[in-house]
Amino acid sequence: MFFTMGLDNEKVMIMLEKSMTPEQLKKLIFQAIRTVNEEKTPIEIVGKTENESAVLISKNEYEKLQSELNWNQDAEMEIVQKRMRDNSGFTDITNGIDWDNL
Numbered sequence: 001m002f003f004t005m006g007l008d009n010e011k012v013m014i015m016l017e018k019s020m021t022p023e024q025l026k027k028l029i030f031q032a033i034r035t036v037n038e039e040k041t042p043i044e045i046v047g048k049t050e051n052e053s054a055v056l057i058s059k060n061e062y063e064k065l066q067s068e069l070n071w072n073q074d075a076e077m078e079i080v081q082k083r084m085r086d087n088s089g090f091t092d093i094t095n096g097i098d099w100d101n102l
Contacts, residue, residue, distance in 0.1 A: 032056055 032043050036058045043056040057065075 036061075 033056070035041065036043055036056055037060075040058065040061065042061070045054045045056060047053040
């Protein structure tokens with residue numbers, strides 16, 4: 001398994017050994033956490049497949065993403081509720097939805 005780390009606008013690929021001591025793994029994990037927090041750069045953890053891969057981001061970035069997702073969902077729900085209240089009628093979705101013109 002590999003993970004890539006952005007350092008000074010360069011990507012560094014680090015291979016995780018199949019056999020590592022807990023201390024070695026702990027050192028790499030803390031280094032990765034420090035990097036995502038200090039450089040505000042995500043670290044991609046590349047597994048053999050997409051299901052074995054992940055991205056490590058800082059807690060601050062995670063909270064920003066969650067806030068943005070919630071805000072977008074709230075804004076969309078507000079539009080839906082407004083249209084329900086104003087009785088704007090039926091929307092035909094048989095040929096897909098033109099979200100820009102709703």
